[in-house]
Amino acid sequence: MKNSNFHFLCCVFVMMLNVTVMFGFGRNTMVTMWPEVLERFSISYDDIGMLTAVHQGAYFLASLVAGRLATTMAPELIISLSTIFGGVIIVSIGFIDQSAFLFASYGTLGALIALSWVPMVRYAATRFDKRQRVTALSTAACGTAIGFLVNGFLVPVALESFGIFFLWVLVGSLTVLVGSVSLIILVSFRAESVLNERRITITRLPENADLPDFPTNLFCALMFFCGVGLVSFQTYFAAYLSKDLLFTDASAARAWILPGALGSASGLMLAFVANRYSIKTTVQLCLFVLGNAMLALGLGWGSGFAAIAGIAYGVFYFGLFGLLPAYLTVVVSDQAASRIFGRSNLFLGIGSVCGGVLGGKIAHIFDSFEPFWFITAGSVAVAFCIFAQLPSDKVHSGT
Numbered sequence: 001m002k003n004s005n006f007h008f009l010c011c012v013f014v015m016m017l018n019v020t021v022m023f024g025f026g027r028n029t030m031v032t033m034w035p036e037v038l039e040r041f042s043i044s045y046d047d048i049g050m051l052t053a054v055h056q057g058a059y060f061l062a063s064l065v066a067g068r069l070a071t072t073m074a075p076e077l078i079i080s081l082s083t084i085f086g087g088v089i090i091v092s093i094g095f096i097d098q099s100a101f102l103f104a105s106y107g108t109l110g111a112l113i114a115l116s117w118v119p120m121v122r123y124a125a126t127r128f129d130k131r132q133r134v135t136a137l138s139t140a141a142c143g144t145a146i147g148f149l150v151n152g153f154l155v156p157v158a159l160e161s162f163g164i165f166f167l168w169v170l171v172g173s174l175t176v177l178v179g180s181v182s183l184i185i186l187v188s189f190r191a192e193s194v195l196n197e198r199r200i201t202i203t204r205l206p207e208n209a210d211l212p213d214f215p216t217n218l219f220c221a222l223m224f225f226c227g228v229g230l231v232s233f234q235t236y237f238a239a240y241l242s243k244d245l246l247f248t249d250a251s252a253a254r255a256w257i258l259p260g261a262l263g264s265a266s267g268l269m270l271a272f273v274a275n276r277y278s279i280k281t282t283v284q285l286c287l288f289v290l291g292n293a294m295l296a297l298g299l300g301w302g303s304g305f306a307a308i309a310g311i312a313y314g315v316f317y318f319g320l321f322g323l324l325p326a327y328l329t330v331v332v333s334d335q336a337a338s339r340i341f342g343r344s345n346l347f348l349g350i351g352s353v354c355g356g357v358l359g360g361k362i363a364h365i366f367d368s369f370e371p372f373w374f375i376t377a378g379s380v381a382v383a384f385c386i387f388a389q390l391p392s393d394k395v396h397s398g399t
Helices: 004-031 034-041 045-069 076-091 099-127 130-141 143-161 164-188 188-203 216-241 250-254 257-276 280-296 303-316 320-331 334-366 368-386
Strands: none
Touching: 004 034, 004 045, 004 076, 004 099, 004 130, 004 143, 004 164, 004 216, 004 334, 034 045, 034 216, 045 099, 045 216, 045 320, 045 334, 076 099, 076 164, 099 130, 099 320, 099 334, 130 143, 130 257, 130 320, 143 164, 143 216, 143 257, 216 250, 216 280, 216 303, 216 334, 216 368, 257 280, 257 303, 257 320, 280 303, 280 368, 320 334, 334 368
8 A cells, every 4th residue: 555644745745736727727817917917908996896796606506516525526526627627727818818708608607617626625534534624625725826926926017028929838838737647646646645545434433424503594695705705805906006006017916925925825824823713713814804904904004014914814824714715624514514615605705706896896987995804804703703603623533
């Protein structure tokens, strides 16, 4: 039998690469180049709000499908194939210049991103023990930060030197490559994964069974407010820097470099804290810091506090979205975790749609993003209060 530690590290690395190319490149390359998108497709920030809504809408509808699909099909196949097709869609964006095709492509990409991410919850729940799940999912989630980091360096240089067409073809080709490598590696380790699943099923404690009284509706509400408050931040932060603080477009894109660098390590840091104390305590810490950082932006305290908010986002956001599904894999059963996470992503998507539309409307009406940050800060505060009502993961110790 292959070395289990080596298997674990390979799987986590591949999961992180998939998140990097799908979230970090597929979604957020667009976010870091809104000015170029506005010019190329002759649209406004109001249209960007609607474009984000279409993307997130497709994401949350596909999440429902992915949550159930992952219980009937091999999750590694869903993850890898979704990434490959996502790369094809990204390449196709480089060949279009009509806004209708942009909406269609970006919407399809949103669905494929959900299909690449949600099955990772099922994969982690059946392949790894409790401590490994927390580390695996929080580390994989940091692939988004790595994408932001690379985008901070890549996007300004690629746009200036080669143009927008080259950028989409490059990012899409890398995504196809990662999906193909992921397919080869995850399938090649499938035999050992089955052995791990059997071992974990035998040793799992009774507390890890289905909990019929788990407040699924509360968890879905939590994800909704996280969508409004947290996902919208990465949609409009660069735009806020250029519109309100008068950064150049290149400087606004590069502002993601430091948060991306810090976010690349946030998964391991937050996993350490979660394994030492509890996932619940760590999530509440993240929400508290992020809510206050957004409040500072709303108060208009200048570029210094904007830098602090970006740093806080890098440290506490990226790993957070791995801790939330990891929490589910600890307090409910494997299949229930996948279904609940898929359903909750529906509400994350609805929240993201609301946040995206609100951000675009507010920027259009007030000619500033500052009022929007009060909405995001309030949403994070509500999420904090909701999560406080959920069961503690400490009583579901697992193995």
